[in-house]
Amino acid sequence: DQQVKQNSPSLSVQEGRISILNCDYTNSMFDYFLWYKKYPAEGPTFLISISSIKDKNEDGRFTVFLNKSAKHLSLHIVPSQPGDSAVYFCAARSSNDYKLSFGAGTTVTVRA
Amino acid sequence: SQTIHQWPATLVQPVGSPLSLECTVEGTSNPNLYWYRQAAGRGLQLLFYSVGIGQISSEVPQNLSASRPQDRQFILSSKKLLLSDSGFYLCAWSVVWGHNQPQHFGDGTRLSIL
Numbered sequence: 001d002q003q004v005k006q007n008s009p010s011l012s013v014q015e016g017r018i019s020i021l022n023c024d025y026t027n028s029m030f031d032y033f034l035w036y037k038k039y040p041a042e043g044p045t046f047l048i049s050i051s052s053i054k055d056k057n058e059d060g061r062f063t064v065f066l067n068k069s070a071k072h073l074s075l076h077i078v079p080s081q082p083g084d085s086a087v088y089f090c091a092a093r094s095s096n097d098y099k100l101s102f103g104a105g106t107t108v109t110v111r112a
Numbered sequence: 113s114q115t116i117h118q119w120p121a122t123l124v125q126p127v128g129s130p131l132s133l134e135c136t137v138e139g140t141s142n143p144n145l146y147w148y149r150q151a152a153g154r155g156l157q158l159l160f161y162s163v164g165i166g167q168i169s170s171e172v173p174q175n176l177s178a179s180r181p182q183d184r185q186f187i188l189s190s191k192k193l194l195l196s197d198s199g200f201y202l203c204a205w206s207v208v209w210g211h212n213q214p215q216h217f218g219d220g221t222r223l224s225i226l
Contacts, residue, residue: 004155032212041121043202043217044156051212089155098144098163099171100215102155 003027004092006103014111019077021106023090026071030092034100035064035075038087047088048075051095080110114139118203118218126226131176131190133221135203138184143205145186146215147178150200162186198225 005024013019021035031052036044050057050064050073057064063076077084090103115138125131137143144163148156158171160178168178175194179187186203200222204215 002155009153034214036217041220041222043118043204043219046214046216049212049214091156095212098161099158100156102157104153104155 002104003030003101004090004103006088006090006106008106009104010107010109012109012111013080015082016079019075019080019084019108019110021075021077021088021090021108023073023075023103024071025073025092025101027092027094027101028071029094029097030101031095032093033064033066033073034091035062036089036091037084038089038105044089077108080108082110082112084108085110114205114216116203116205116216116218118201118221120221121219122222122224124224124226125193127195128192131188131193131197131223133188133201133203133223135186135188135218136184137186137205140184140205140207142183143207145180146204146206147176147186147188148202148204148217150202150220152199156202160188193225195225198223 034049035047037047038044048059048062066073087105087107089105091100093100118135146161147159150156162180202220203218206215207213
């Protein structure tokens with residue numbers, strides 16, 4: 001039962017352009033959403049999060065948008081840089097639960 | 113600042129052998145601790161979590177067990193490994209789970225069963 005879905009397994013983008021990663025969820029109890037970045041042979045690194053009381057959160061080049069009615073969130077990276085090439089995981093949970101549900105990840109490749 | 117350490121980074125074990133993976137956290141007290149497994153091409157699956165010493169909750173039935181002998185130490189074990197236990201194992205910690213705080217991950221252990 002996959003409650004968080006990342007339907008695009010990969011994304012290729014030119015350096016300097018925008019990367020848009022999408023994530024859908026099915027559990028209406030989820031109210032806290034996170035994005036993690038993972039390089040090969042390393043653990044995921046927390047990138048940015050958003051709670052359901054907001055529809056946008058920005059941190060430098062990274063912005064997360066949340067559309068609660070559509071149960072959809074997205075991560076925008078502007079401008080994309082070669083060091084952004086990694087796997088990005090979307091995760092979500094309910095605030096009264098310990099458990100994070102993860103998507104399968106999207107592999108981003110930034111072309112020079 | 114808080115840090116999390118996992119070891120070993122890679123491990124190759126024969127089927128039927130025992131397993132012990134260790135995880136320690138520094139710079140924080142009474143963290144929540146988690147063990148995850150990532151299968152190829154899939155997201156992270158929560159295996160165990162712990163809210164305190166000696167308190168372990170299992171999320172999925174399996175061949176593995178977990179223990180928390182000290183506040184900042186979390187151990188993943190098996191008495192007899194199966195081929196299906198191969199994967200990438202990640203330890204994570206967080207502050208109180210009831211608030212909007214992220215989980216922070218170690219660098220993982222790549223376990224290969226032969």
